[in-house]
Amino acid sequence: MTSLRARVVTVATVLAIAAAAVNAGAATRSSTPPPTPVPPRGSPSPFPTSLATPSDPTREPIIPAASALLADLDTGQVLYAKDAAVPRPIASVTKIMTALLTLETLPLHHIARVDPRAVFERNDYGASSTLGLRAGERISVENLLYALLLGSANDAAVALAIAVDGSVPAFVAHMNTRARQLGMVHTRFFSASGLDDRGHATPRDLLRLARFTDTNEAFRTITATRFRRIPAPRGRDRVIQNRNALLWLYAGAIGTKTGLTDEAGNCLVASAMREGRRLVAIVLDAPREPFSSAAALLDYGFEGWDQQTLVRAGEPAGTVALRGGSVQVATAADLAALVPARGEDEVSERTILDPAAAFPPAPGEAVAILVVHRGPRVLGRVALVVASVPPAPASSGPWWARAAGAVAGGVIDGIRAIAA
Numbered sequence: 001m002t003s004l005r006a007r008v009v010t011v012a013t014v015l016a017i018a019a020a021a022v023n024a025g026a027a028t029r030s031s032t033p034p035p036t037p038v039p040p041r042g043s044p045s046p047f048p049t050s051l052a053t054p055s056d057p058t059r060e061p062i063i064p065a066a067s068a069l070l071a072d073l074d075t076g077q078v079l080y081a082k083d084a085a086v087p088r089p090i091a092s093v094t095k096i097m098t099a100l101l102t103l104e105t106l107p108l109h110h111i112a113r114v115d116p117r118a119v120f121e122r123n124d125y126g127a128s129s130t131l132g133l134r135a136g137e138r139i140s141v142e143n144l145l146y147a148l149l150l151g152s153a154n155d156a157a158v159a160l161a162i163a164v165d166g167s168v169p170a171f172v173a174h175m176n177t178r179a180r181q182l183g184m185v186h187t188r189f190f191s192a193s194g195l196d197d198r199g200h201a202t203p204r205d206l207l208r209l210a211r212f213t214d215t216n217e218a219f220r221t222i223t224a225t226r227f228r229r230i231p232a233p234r235g236r237d238r239v240i241q242n243r244n245a246l247l248w249l250y251a252g253a254i255g256t257k258t259g260l261t262d263e264a265g266n267c268l269v270a271s272a273m274r275e276g277r278r279l280v281a282i283v284l285d286a287p288r289e290p291f292s293s294a295a296a297l298l299d300y301g302f303e304g305w306d307q308q309t310l311v312r313a314g315e316p317a318g319t320v321a322l323r324g325g326s327v328q329v330a331t332a333a334d335l336a337a338l339v340p341a342r343g344e345d346e347v348s349e350r351t352i353l354d355p356a357a358a359f360p361p362a363p364g365e366a367v368a369i370l371v372v373h374r375g376p377r378v379l380g381r382v383a384l385v386v387a388s389v390p391p392a393p394a395s396s397g398p399w400w401a402r403a404a405g406a407v408a409g410g411v412i413d414g415i416r417a418i419a420a
Contacts, residue, residue, distance in 0.1 A: 047245050052292045057299035058341050066265070066285035069203035070297040073214055073271055073278040076207065077337055077380065079301050084203040087186045088284045091259030092129075092152045093206065093267045094194030097175050098160060099149055099222075100213050105164045108142035108218060117168070118159035126154040126195045131240070133159060137233045145218075146228040149257060151240040157193035168192055182208050197263035203282040210256065210269055210280050223255035245291045246270050250298065254278075258290070266290040272298050277307070277338075304341050310372050310379060311335035317384050320351060320368050324359030325390065329368060332383040337372070345375030351384065361386045 054061050060080060067088055070080035078084070106112075116135040120127040131153040133139070144160050147153035161171035168191070175189040184205035190196040201209075213219045226247055230238045246253040252272040259267035265285035272279055281297040283290040315331045339347070350371050357367035368384040 047243075048249065048289050048291055051249050051295040053296045053299055057296075057303035059300070059304065061293075061296040061300050063283070063293050063297065064287055065283045065290065065293050067203050067282075068284070068293065068297065069207060069282045070301050071207050071280055072301075072338060073211060073280045075337070075380075076211060078204075078207075079279075079305055079338060080297055081203070084282075085186065087188075087200040087202050089197040089261065089264035090194060090199060090201050090206070090284065091197070091261040091264035091267050092194040093201075093257050093259040093269055094189060094191065094199055095148050095152065095157055095259075096206075096209055096213055096257050096269065097178065097189065098157050098171075098192045099145055099219060100209070100216070101171070101174055101178060102141060102145060102160045102164055103216055103218055106141045108140065108145070110141045110163075111138050112141055112144060112159060112163040113138055114159050115162045118155050118162060120155050126193060129153065130155040131230065131238060132232070134233055139230075143228070143230045145222055146225065147230060147238075147240055149219075149222050150225060150228055150242040152243055152258065153240075154193040154195060157191075161192035179205070179209075182212055184208055194259055194264075195261070197261055203284060206269055206282050207280065210271065210282070213256070214271070214280075220255065223257065244268075244270065245289075246272070246294060249291065250295050252298075252302075256280075268294050270294040270298070272302075274302050277302065301338075305338040306341050307336060308339045309334060309336045310339075310347065311370065311382055316387065317351070317370060320353055320384065322353075322357050322359045322361065322367060327359070327361060327367065327389055328387040329384040330387040331370060332366060332385045335370075335372060335380045335382040337380040339374060339379060340377070343375065347379070348373045360389050363387075363389060 063082055065082070067083045067086055068080065069078065069082070069084040071078045114133045114135055114137040118133055119135050120130045129152050131147040131151065133155040141160070141163065144156045147156040148160065158168060161168045165171040165174050171192055172189050175192070179187045179189065184201065187201040187205045188199060190198040223244070224247070226242050228240045230240060232238050243258045244253070244255070250272060252274040253270065254273055255271045256269050265287065266283070266289055267285070268281070268283045268290035270281050279298055279301040281294040283293045283297075286293055311331045311334065313331055313333045317329045317331055319326050320329050350373070352369045352371060354367050354369075357365070361367055363386050365386045366383040367386055370382050370384050372379045372381070
């Protein structure tokens with residue numbers, strides 16, 4: 001009996017050790033992002049296991065990418081820009097717009113039936129970056145979005161496009177209409193997946209898109225997720241891992257999307273939050289993995305800039321001359337902004353008058369904009385409102401005309417007094 005009990009304890013111990021080893025192995029595997037599959041004609045996309053960033057994050061970094069931008073995600077204040085108005089191919093960063101249109105059109109629980117047009121054959125361009133959808137498969141919009149944004153699945157992009165608008169061409173037209181509505185004036189889409197490199201955008205346009213999608217809770221949740229288990233029509237579940245290596249390697253990373261083709265190079269839109277400050281870094285056409293460049297930009301934003309209140313609401317801001325007279329103005333609101341920690345330039349201000357403003361304005365009416373600078377950088381803008389309106393200036397003209405006007409005014413006042 002004792003011998004049997006001993007054997008049972010031994011077997012249980014072995015099983016426990018084996019289970020612990022499996023769990024440890026799983027933890028090890030999940031601690032580092034895997035290599036990223038790319039289309040057959042794409043370039044290798046190595047996932048880094050560490051980030052190469054400047055030792056002094058308070059200095060503006062040198063970014064090897066063709067275009068880059070760093071901005072405050074909440075206010076849109078630009079902290080760094082390199083050729084940020086130049087349109088470039090954006091590869092799978094395109095899928096951010098695909099996700100946005102899907103979230104604006106279909107509920108997450110909606111079940112889509114996979115159209116044959118969304119199925120990629122083994123040798124199709126983009127087939128190595130797919131979920132492996134099958135014609136007729138029923139799958140939730142939510143799972144398609146996870147496949148789209150975490151695994152950059154090209155078949156999920158096509159399936160969603162068809163589910164939203166019935167065809168890819170109709171969906172692409174929808175994408176371009178939405179881009180114009182968002183003010184993305186230098187953006188043009190040619191596919192739902194980004195495989196068509198005629199599609200392009202600028203970092204400044206992508207900033208608009210990133211700030212808008214950030215207002216969508218579902219989008220934020222999906223792009224901040226490391227893993228997603230998606231049921232397959234048969235066999236094992238499909239496990240999708242996020243391709244954004246910063247979620248593993250950068251403290252405070254919270255999203256959003258990578259991209260890569262031969263023509264576009266390495267692309268990345270990446271956001272992070274530290275101590276309540278939220279920043280977004282955009283890197284296009286990086287010669288190697290874009291994660292170190294994005295991390296260098298984010299470090300610069302967090303360490304090289306200080307939050308300051310530049311203007312308080314109600315502060316007197318002097319006098320502005322309108323058509324017909326001048327008025328005293330004051331600031332309409334507090335103006336807080338990020339200010340470079342380094343630099344010798346003084347903070348300066350300039351006033352831009354509203355050309356439509358005329359005298360006499362109503363008290364509290366916005367008649368100008370106060371722009372706050374530090375050197376060439378614009379730190380922020382705040383409306384200037386009328387603090388007080390002085391009486392209208394005396395009319396000009398010859399003395400006899402002014403005298404006649406005064407006499408007439410006196411007569412009229414006398415008549416009004418008698419009538420009262």
